[in-house]
Amino acid sequence: MSKLWNVAVVGATGAVGAQMIECLEERNFPVGKVRYLASARSAGEILEFKGKPVVVEELTHDSFEGIDIALFSAGGERSREFCPSAVQAGAVCIDNSSVWRMDPEVPLVVPEVNPHTIAQYTTKGIIANPNCSTIQMVVALKPLHDYATIKRIVVSTYQAVSGTGKKAIEELHDQIRAMLQGKPAECTVYPHRIAFNCLPQIDSFKENGYTGEEMKMVNETRKIMEAEIGVTATTVRVPVFYGHSESVNIETGRKITVDRARELLKSAPGVELADDPANGVYPMPIDAAGQDLTFVGRIREDESIENGLNLWIVADNIRKGAATNAVQIAEILIENYLK
Template sequence: MGYKVVVVGATGNVGREMLNILDERKFPVDELAVLASRKSMGTEVSFGEKTLKTKDLDTFDFTGWDIALFAVGSDATKKYAPVAAKSGCVVIDNSSLYRYDPDVPLIVPEVNPEAIHGYSKKNIIANPNCSTAQMVVALKPLHDRARIKRVVVSTYQSVSGAGKGGADELWDQTKSIYNPTDDKPPKTFTKQIAFNVIPHIDVFLDSGETKEEWKMVAETKKIVDPKIKVTATCVRVPVFVGHSESINIEFEDFLDEDEARDILREAPGVMVIDKREDGGYVTPVECVGDYATFISRIRQDSTIDNGINLWCVSDNLRKGAALNAVQIAETLGNRVLKKG
């Protein structure tokens, strides 16, 4: 016996990826509904070898459905997630709306699966920000061994993190570089993204940090340990898919780079590719379509007593969004619902 599953926002990049991953991982689906806004109603999406037509989110009755994977923005989530939750359907939300709600667990299954039981307060589980998800997968096993004091992270985030508009803008601007008569001014981003990098993701806060940077701080504390100090600089780069991060970690106790490498090799969800030679590391192009969070360039930081540097790469549409949501559903099924 499996689950009755709803994918909300099934026509978007993340929604389609959720459908792919549900099929790839053989999630026990007895019945599947795919929902979209009224303007997209009837659009066809794929689930394995099946083709499904989307239904209208506004009129859908969630009663009797087990799990709803939400891949829509915060405004739509605010309207429809409580409706689904009150109907008895457990919501797994990919937006930022509920991440900082103390009554909603924020889950990365490799890191804090035990927190899943907190879902019952609101019948909602939050999926973290894409840049946070891959980082905490790398941090948690090291934190368990040597206790992390401080993290300094710089991100190199792909344009797909800004949705289809971001990817289209990079494509169109790249072509326009070679055709000066076809100017493509920025719309999705604040400046030209083709052949450029932009140190600005989300809105600026009074502190001077952007909201994306603030998210990494707040979410790491909620998922891993509130005592960890985090400072982030988040940068948009002209890469279609795959987020990269340069992470500097300061520990309470000394951790040798070789031991860190061995710990990460054994960590769930992590793949270590770390050879000190040309090409002995992973780049965003190589991580696309993969489930793993890849770790490279593991090395001692000689400027502090207990420091390690590493390079972290992951497919942001997968581990940063759709894959983590499906893994949450798997954790919910294995630990709580136990139907599949």
């Protein structure tokens, strides 16, 4: 009989936490005992794991006794406060917040790109899950980088409201319904109306004029790809419920033809090629939602430079962009590192 592992899901009542639970079930992760942790206001709620009821417990520093793996998706402040307690209790933390991502002692992992870095978890007992928009981009770019060495990336994102959480999903739904009924749309989550609109701001603005989300893509891409690639990003929130889309332009050290790029991507792990624009085939959020693959299409040469390529990349931000990636890390962890 294979070993079973005790797993805690921190932030179990949130959008990503709920998806983590679903991914554990779908992928048949060898769970022994499961513990759902959340804030005091959610304590006592009853969720399920494989059809059996599980009572949500309040997250405290004593919540991790007997836990082997703790999946965190409860925000940066809670991760900063409670990950050390989980590690001290003997758990390995896989954290979805941005708190640990750029810590040089914490591996930042996308299993299709840099799984070898998971070995570094022993330093602090923490593995960081990258930003959702970064994950899907590097999954698609890794095979191209291996072939031709990417020198520069220009990316513009079109990000779904689910990236902000449950309240943002509800706000978009409520605003659409209100506007269709001729009523004013109330804004509480975003600074402006998101229904039938686009907001060129995700996270707060920094001194350099970029937002926090944009700088995450810049810095995380370099760390994951283990290369000093030039990266510039513009991130935009759009009125889509699930699925981030990205327009990505790369400049490479040597030429990649469209046909060669398609060949590389067709065989790349975690990638689904959807590139037949003449017949209306290209990645869309409605197709990526509920999937774990990263969809790539609209591949074409950038005719303004010698070695340039354009791609359109789409993935489910809650699944591959967060929950699935975390569970994939846990799978590699138990297979290769934990005994």
